[in-house]
Amino acid sequence: MTAVQLPEFSTTPVEQIPSIVSRLRSSFFSQKTRPAAFRLRQLRKLYWAIADHEEELLEACKRDLGKGIFEAMVSEIEWVKNDICFMTQNLERWMKDEKPEDMAWTHKFVSPRIRKDPLGVVLVIGAFNFPINLAFGPMIGAIAAGNTVVLKPSEQCPNCAAMMQLIMEKALDPECYACVQGGIPETSALLEQNWDKIFFTGSVNTAKIVAQAAAKNLTPVALELGGKNPAIVTKKADVQLAARRLLWAKTMNAGQVCISQNYILVDKEVAPTLITELKAAMKEFFPSGAKQSPDYSRIVNLRAFNRIKKMLDSTSGKIVAGGTMDADQLFIEPTVIEVSDPKDPLIVEESFGPLIPVLPVDNLDQAISIANETHATPLGVYAFGSKAETDRVLAETRSGGASINDGFFHGVIPTLAFGGVGDSGTGAYRGKASFDCFTHRRSITKTPNWMEKLLAVRYPPFDGTSKLKQYRAMGILKPDFDRDGRQKIGLLWYLITLGSGSASKGALRAALIAGIYLALRALMEGRIWKGLKG
Structure with a gap:
């Protein structure tokens, strides 16, 4: 069988970055990206370029993250293809002007409307854990909204990054869209440029650097981050289902998922049952062991491997399932740890890996209290229990999103708006939200000449209260x-x-x-x- 050939990863020279941005800005002001026909053609060409290079993209995902075919297709390739289809099928409708809500009757004469304008030149910075999805996904929204785009893929997945650059260069207009490759120096050079919006997916620490750089030019940002996401399992929950669904959420991409649960708070009466069911589900998912499974990913690099290992070494909890590691293969087995202290490092720090801490609690009150104290604004909350209990969790916690009786199902619906809150992020995208994310809603009125007598009420002198009475009669709400x-x-x-x-x-x-x-x-x-x- 012939080995799949992939392009080599090549860093973009820093000195070229200003000219790239300047070229895209000139293209934007030429109005080239404004027409719907242009946007649609770019998206359609991108779709077929992705489809034509599926084999190479699968190989790139395997080399960079050890992703199996099913996971790579579902969470990366088919996802972005679906994004493009959804955009192209709805774009012209979304681009149409909107009329505002109820208004004073006199205001109707000036034909108020909301026009959908592109923001300008935008920067999209992707993440390593879903290197294709989290780079192409926002870029698709930016293209649909009529912007010119610089894409900066994650250098931690060089094979995927190189493939995305190849696809962009084959499919997209080079005067309007560019791929910049590199690490910290290249990203720093990009952040020095003046943008109309920056879309960043990654860690909180890096997001602070991005936000500080953007603030110098008052550049708006969308930040898709992570969080110490809690799962709560009450004694009224279906514990077997909870175990299966939470294990699925924590083994996808070897736990390198920003919205997977960071820890499980479980009623102490059913904690032993939950651990037993997690072990049973592990055997079902990986009958020959996770290391031998073609469906289980690897940690992205040695630095991330060592960070996760250090967290496991520092816990005072007891490993009750898994625990096997292999640095040479960047393999960490799904590992269930029973902990007793809410201040345990596995609870208060984000593992971003296949560690599954289980903390028994006395009741739902304690679970909600720990969840709020550990991280007030996680990216996701996952509640398992009766309707009354899950309603309480939704009412008494905050999060970017939530899935009831499941692990991050809200995050796998490609047309459902997705985003964080507080320090788990700002802004939202996916589906129509991706179009909105990169669109300026421009309010416009057009005042006819014949209205001048009506509008004379606004001109001084105001003659005591007579004009004020006239103004109030023109449509002040009571x-x-x-x-x-x-x-x-x-x-x-x-x-x-x-x-x-x-x-x-x-x-x-x-x-x-x-x-x-x-x-x-x-x-x-x-x-x-x-x-x-x-």
């Missing part, structure tokens, strides 16, 4: 609530809804008929007409 904050209910609405709730349909109908009768009688007697005239 409160529908009293001074105690209670909403006012009109007589007709009261009569229509009288008896609703526990009353029968017959009683509600009778109340409605009575209300209509009273209104008609008042009209015939002239009371309403006299009131209108007055």
